[in-house]
Each structure stands twice: as C-alpha cells, then as structure tokens.
Amino acid sequence: MLVTIDQDKCCGAGSCVLAAPDVFDQRDEDGIVVLLDARPPADLHQAVKDAADVCPAAAIRLDHA
Template sequence: MKITVDEEKCCGAGQCVLIAPEVFDQRDEDGIVILLDAAPPGDRHAVVRESAEVCPAAAILLTENA
C-alpha cells in the first residue's frame, strides 16, 4: 500500500490522526494533514483504509500493491 495526501483538499478535520496516529499527523498552525508513513506495514492497512474512507475532504489517496 502506498499513501498520498492532497494537502489542498485537506480541511483539517483530523479523523485520520484519531484513527491512525502512527501514519498521520497535523500541522500545528492550520491542522493540515502530515503524512508520517507513506508505505505503512500490513498491520496498519485496515486503519489507513478506514482513515481514507472517513476523510470528509477525500484528501487521502491509497494505491494498493499488486
């Protein structure tokens, strides 16, 4: 799995950080997402998928490895 985030779309809701704090963080000044791990290990894939699904701005993009 590879993760990319679109900072322009991010609205700073923070749901991704609540669900997967090992993978996502937020900038202090505006709450925009910070990607901590663009290729997380398999045991984190479920929470990353959940984060992408609940993102109100659809700012988290996932590419599944073949």
Template sequence: MRVDLDQDKCCGAGQCVLTAPEVFDQRDDDGIAFVLTERPPAALHERVREAALLCPAGAIQLAPQ
C-alpha cells in the same frame, strides 16, 4: 500500500490522525494533515483504509505498493 494525502484538499478535520496516528499527523499552525509513513506496515492497512473512508474532504488516496 502507498498513502498519498492532498494537502490542498485537506480541511483539517483530523479524522485520519484519530484513526491512524502512526501514519498521519497535523501541522500545529493550521491543522492540515500530513503523512508520517508513506508505506505503512500491513498491520496498519485496515486503519489506514478506514482513515481514507472517514476523510470528509477525500484528501487521502491509497495505491498498491
């Protein structure tokens, strides 16, 4: 799996960080999320999928590796 996050769409809700903190983080100045690990290990795929579904802005896109 490959994780992409469109920072222009991100509203800074932080759901991705709460759901998969090993993969997502937020900038301190404005709360916009960013990806820590573009290709997370298989053990995290379920949580990354959940984070994408929970994102209120639809900013997270997942692609096969």
C-alpha cells in the same frame, strides 16, 4: 500499500489522525494533514483504509501496489 495525501484538499478535520496516528499527523499552525509513513506496515492497513473512508475532504489516496 502506498499512501498519498492532497494537502490542498485537506480541511483539517483530524479524522485521519484519530484513525491512524502512526501514519497521519496534523500541522500545528493550521491542522492540515502530514503524512508520517507513505508505506505503512500491513498491520496498519485497515486503520489507514478507515482513515481514508472517514476523510470528509477525500484528501487521502491509497494505491495497493
């Protein structure tokens, strides 16, 4: 799995951080998403999928390569 984010779309809701804190974080100054791991291990894939599903701005893209 390859994770990409679009920081321009991010609204800073933080849903991704709650769903997958090992993969996503937020900038302190504005809450915009920061990607910690673009290729998370298999045991985190479901959490990353959940994060993408709950993102209100659709700022997370998953490629299954």
